[in-house]
Amino acid sequence: MKIAEIRELATNELAERVQTEIANYNQMVLNHAISPLENPMQIAKLRRTIARMKGELRRRELNK
Template sequence: MKTSEIRELTTKEIVEKIQVEMDNLIRLRLNHAVSPLDNPLKIKDAKRNVARLKTVLRQRELSDNQN
């Protein structure tokens, strides 16, 4: 998910997406611990998506506080 796509979402949608991505990340890590994933880069991508979502959410919080 690109940052431009994330910025188009509402704050509520971003919070929901963070929860979904965190669940996905936990599932990927668990599956990888049991048996190696075909593509372990999916874990890296999931972590980056969570970070992007949290970054945009934090930017919105800071901009709301300044105004």
């Protein structure tokens, strides 16, 4: 997800999306520990997306 797409989301929708992405990330890491993923770079990509979302939430919080 690109930063432009993240900025278009409403704050409450973004917060919910962060929670679901974190759950997906944890599940992906667990699955990778049991049997390796085809593309382990998906984990890093998802981690970066979560960081972008959290950064945008923090930016909005500070701008209030």
